[in-house]
Structure formats: C-alpha cells, structure tokens
Amino acid sequence: MNYTLNILSAPYSNQSSDTAYQFAKAVLARGHSIYRVFLFGEGVYNANHLTCSPQDETNKFQRWSDLAHEFDIDLVVCVASALKRGILDQTESTRADLNQYSTIPPFDISGLGQLYDAIAHSDRVVSFGR
Amino acid sequence: MADNNVTKKVLILCRNAPYGTSTSREAIDVALAGAVFEQNISILFLDDGVYQLLNDQQSDAIMQKNQTKLLDSLEMYDIEQLYAEYDSLKNRGLHAENIHSATTILDSTETSAFISSHQVILSY
Numbered sequence: 001m002n003y004t005l006n007i008l009s010a011p012y013s014n015q016s017s018d019t020a021y022q023f024a025k026a027v028l029a030r031g032h033s034i035y036r037v038f039l040f041g042e043g044v045y046n047a048n049h050l051t052c053s054p055q056d057e058t059n060k061f062q063r064w065s066d067l068a069h070e071f072d073i074d075l076v077v078c079v080a081s082a083l084k085r086g087i088l089d090q091t092e093s094t095r096a097d098l099n100q101y102s103t104i105p106p107f108d109i110s111g112l113g114q115l116y117d118a119i120a121h122s123d124r125v126v127s128f129g130r
Numbered sequence: 131m132a133d134n135n136v137t138k139k140v141l142i143l144c145r146n147a148p149y150g151t152s153t154s155r156e157a158i159d160v161a162l163a164g165a166v167f168e169q170n171i172s173i174l175f176l177d178d179g180v181y182q183l184l185n186d187q188q189s190d191a192i193m194q195k196n197q198t199k200l201l202d203s204l205e206m207y208d209i210e211q212l213y214a215e216y217d218s219l220k221n222r223g224l225h226a227e228n229i230h231s232a233t234t235i236l237d238s239t240e241t242s243a244f245i246s247s248h249q250v251i252l253s254y
Binding site for chain 1 (some may be wrong): 137138140145146152153156160162163167169197250252253
C-alpha cells in the first residue's frame with residue numbers, strides 16, 4: 001500500500017511526531033511505500049533544521065531527513081503554516097528579504113495542493129497530532 | 131492501488147472550539163484549499179467543534195479573526211452545506227437557532243453513516 005502521513009503537531013512538545021516516525025518505519029519495514037509526509041500547522045516545526053536537541057534525545061529534524069534520504073520520501077511543508085512560524089527555506093527567506101533560513105532539503109516548502117495530490121495518489125492518509 | 135484520476139470524497143472533521151488555538155482556522159483553510167483544487171469536500175462539526183458554528187461571535191474583543199466570517203467564505207467556494215452532530219450541540223446547550231444557518235444537524239446514526247460515506251477523513 002501507498003501511505004501519506006499528515007503531521008499536525010510539533011516535535012518535543014507532542015509525542016505524535018515520534019508516533020508518526022515509528023509508523024513510517026513500520027510501514028516501510030513491511031514493504032509498503034510512503035507517497036508523502038505532509039507537515040501542517042505546528043507540524044512544520046519538524047522541518048526546523050536549527051533544532052539542537054539535548055545529547056540524550058534524538059534530533060528529530062535529522063531523523064526525518066535520514067529516513068527521507070534512505071527511502072526517497074517526499075517531505076512537504078505547508079507554506080502557509082510554515083512562513084508565519086519562521087520555517088523558511090533559502091528561496092522563501094530571500095523572497096521575504098531575510099538573511100537567515102531555517103529549513104533545508106529534503107524538506108520542501110509547498111502548498112496545500114500537495115496534500116490533495118497526496119490524497120489522490122495514496123491508498124491511505126493517516127494523521128498524527130491534535 | 132489508488133486510481134490517480136478519481137476524486138475522493140474528503141471529510142474535514144472539526145472537533146476543536148474556535149480561538150485559543152489555530153486548529154479551527156487551519157481546518158477551514160484545508161477545506162478552502164480543497165475546494166480551490168475542485169475536490170469533493172464536506173465539513174462536519176463534532177464535540178467542541180460545534181462552538182465554531184455559534185452566531186454573534188465578537189472576536190474583535192480578543193484581537194482574533196472572526197470564525198463565522200471564515201465559515202461564510204466557504205459558500206463562495208461551493209461548500210454550501212455544513213454538518214453538525216446533534217449530541218455535540220445538545221450536550222453544550224446549543225440549538226439550531228444559535229448556530230450558522232447553513233448547518234444541517236445529523237443524529238448519531240446519520241453522523242456514522244455520513245462519516246462512512248467519505249474515503250478520506252482529516253480530523254482537526
């Protein structure tokens with residue numbers, strides 16, 4: 001089966017991000033595929049590459065990045081949710097006339113159209129958080 | 131496997147009260163985006179979500195955007211019907227005359243059938 005994960009909560013403050021990650025690992029381990037991971041609302045904080053986790057905790061940005069690279073997963077961050085929360089890639093940062101950016105590939109900033117595209121192309125859409 | 135050309139019936143399930151968190155606004159944003167992309171979208175208000183439907187919200191007093199105005203904008207995108215569960219309203223002392231005029235109220239059996247008639251459910 002082809003899955004899409006819709007992540008709605010921030011890492012570190014909500015366990016849903018961990019649950020989503022474990023779900024993703026389980027899905028892939030059973031030979032299924034992940035069409036897209038869509039970060040929406042506070043879920044966009046999962047894309048913050050400035051995350052510095054304590055030594056005894058996992059870096060959750062890095063964990064998603066590593067999984068995406070290993071399995072070629074599409075990680076999409078909702079632009080409307082992201083910009084107001086300071087999650088910007090280099091392009092958006094330049095556009096907003098800022099001199100820093102807070103997310104990098106494999107995270108990709110795009111619109112809600114990507115959620116509906118994922119709905120059309122996935123057998124299951126599973127939401128995490130809230 | 132998913133057929134790429136099929137438009138799925140998507141239900142936006144609103145379970146949170148307006149204000150206090152961004153959840154209620156973001157749910158309607160998802161619905162509006164779906165309508166823009168010509169998806170088949172329904173919106174059901176359940177639990178505390180029914181508070182979003184209350185008339186006479188005075189959100190200016192708390193410097194927040196008015197949820198009713200946001201719900202009113204749905205009609206322009208051809209989402210003309212809103213749905214609410216009867217028990218959620220009743221348990222909160224709300225009646226049909228207190229809530230958005232575009233709302234259809236469903237009893238619990240109808241609510242179950244309504245939810246089941248959709249292929250994708252996004253809960254906010």
